[in-house]
Amino acid sequence: MSSKRRKEGYLMIDNRVNEGVPDDMMRAAGLPAGSGKGLFESATISCSHCQALVVLNQDRTRERGYCRKCDSYLCDGCEALRAMSFECKTFNQTVDEVLEATTKQDVSGSSRVILLS
């Protein structure tokens, strides 16, 4: 049975042997306050639409972005776009488009006529 947790990665930041990192730096890096002190462990998610990694803040109370069409978590930026357009374009679809475009270029660039006698 599929689970949302199956899509979670893992992040560990271990500053137990030093004075750690100030909270303002951690917040600027998108990490929760206090995560720069001691041992910090958290689940991460990868945005299905842009592949940005999001460190899950356990204290977050707002609803997290989620796309029902691709059944995946989204980062806040992609969730805002999805809420406006209701469009779902996964990162894998973007990759497929890039690869297809690249393949077409390769084919057209190497095309040649072979004459058989």
Next chain:
Amino acid sequence: MAKYSGNWTSITHTATANTTNLVDSTYSFFLQGGSATQRLEISEIYIGGESAAALACTFKFSRDTTVAATGISGVNNTLTDASATAPGTLAVIGNVATTKPQRGTGTLLSLSINTYGGVMRWVASPDQKITVVTATQPLGEASLSSLTGAGISSGHVLYEVV
């Protein structure tokens, strides 16, 4: 297919802003597809701080808007499975290049650690690995480098050539 460990040793980082040339041998690594159709999947990044005094650093793992070219070296790249056969086209990994890579603003992972012994490890979910596709921007290269702080680190990136 073939799984690799790209690893760097005791690199003293240069803090570099986005869309600015990264300085040779002072960033962890860039990883680039080896061909126009190659696909790489990154499953783990590890950073071990080695500075001799307390120093808070912010590292950015981002896609690059300028990809490295020619004269590439500086990062050890090893098959993790001793019995595996290397693919015909290898991925391109290094921290030295004639054409310098530039980190874009599309950050994939932002990490702050104190490099005075601090350790960071990120592991992807099996079906949510970070992909690098083709050998050109915007998806063909990603790099790990310092945004703030000149910390010293060693570490590795585990990836698979798909």
